[in-house]
Structure formats: C-alpha cells, structure tokens
Amino acid sequence: MKTDLAKGMMEGLTSLTGSKVLSRHLYNVESKTLDTAFTPLQPSRPYLLLFALGGAFAGAFLIYLGGFLKGLANGFPVFIGTLKLLGEHTSGRLSPFCDAPFSEIPDQDLETLRRTVYFLNEHKNKSGLTVALLGEKNKNFSSHLASILKLRGKKSITLDCNFNRAVATQHVPGLWQYLSEQISSLPIRS
Numbered sequence: 001m002k003t004d005l006a007k008g009m010m011e012g013l014t015s016l017t018g019s020k021v022l023s024r025h026l027y028n029v030e031s032k033t034l035d036t037a038f039t040p041l042q043p044s045r046p047y048l049l050l051f052a053l054g055g056a057f058a059g060a061f062l063i064y065l066g067g068f069l070k071g072l073a074n075g076f077p078v079f080i081g082t083l084k085l086l087g088e089h090t091s092g093r094l095s096p097f098c099d100a101p102f103s104e105i106p107d108q109d110l111e112t113l114r115r116t117v118y119f120l121n122e123h124k125n126k127s128g129l130t131v132a133l134l135g136e137k138n139k140n141f142s143s144h145l146a147s148i149l150k151l152r153g154k155k156s157i158t159l160d161c162n163f164n165r166a167v168a169t170q171h172v173p174g175l176w177q178y179l180s181e182q183i184s185s186l187p188i189r190s
Helices: 002-031 048-072 082-085 107-120 141-153 176-178
Strands: none
Touching: 107 141
16 A cells, blocks of 8 residues: 555656646747748738729629519519510500590500501401500500500400509499409499
8 A cells, every 4th residue: 555655656746747847848939939930022912903893793793683683573674675586576665645635646656556456456366365565654545545446346345454543433343353253243334
C-alpha cells in the first residue's frame, strides 16, 4: 500500500512538472512572432466596375422578374402584332371614341367593326370557332357591332360580362346569377 501511495505521488509530481515545462515553452512560443507580415507594395484592387455591372444586371433582373410576376398575376396584355405573328385573325384596332353614338363613330372604328362582321359571317359554319373582342376598360362597342349585324340581316345577343361595376336593378337577374346557379334559365332581353 505504501508502494502504491509513493508511486501515485511520483506520477502526480511528474505530471505537474511536465505541465509547468510545457506551459513555459508554450508561453515562449506564443510571445515570438513566427510569421512576419510583409507590407504590400500596391493596394488590392476593389473591382468597382465588376461590382457595378453585377449590381446593374441584378437590378435589371429583379425589375424584369417583378414585371413578369405582376403580369402573371394580372394577365399578360395582348397586342395586335403578337396576334398576327401567331397567325390569328385581327380585324383592327378600336379608338377610345368607339362608344360614341352610331352616327358619330370614326371611319377607322366602323371599318374595324365591318371586318369583324365579315369574319364572323365567313366562319359561321366552322365548329370550334372562338372569337374574342378585346377592348379597353369601360369601352362598350357591342351595341354598334350588333347594329352592323342587324343591317346585314343577322340576329345577335349581347352579354355584358363586365363584373367590375354595379349592375342596374332593372338588369337583375342576369348572367352572374345564371352562372352562379341562382336562377335556372338565362334571362334574355330584347
């Protein structure tokens, strides 16, 4: 037992002296500079042109992405040139004065409406015909189109599908009530 106790004390003293020697050597090593720093002869380049071009490209990309997402949410605009490139029929463009009284319609708008009636008459027997009359906001040229159809001896029904404004009480029930199945048959007024 005495031998084991003496042996343990010797191991403790050895580890204590070893740790003191190690800590003293480490202190000496840490106090010396091992890697001397060299001052640069020329300053480092900041690459301002590269960062400016990168920022301009990123800004343009973010603006384009914002416009694309806004167009995706609101719907993309349709242009006559795009429709012509796609091979779709276009009758023309209507001016902001297309909702004037029938006798005061500009000649260009009247010609556009005539071409539309001609197209509808030529393709009346084709199955799967889809016709879209795209107009500006709050411009209603449907009555003029119906008048030209009437002059050619055709019957037409006009449906007001603009749900952005309040409907007059004499026009209720209407298309919205029919589509939302509040009424069973579509009321048609002459």
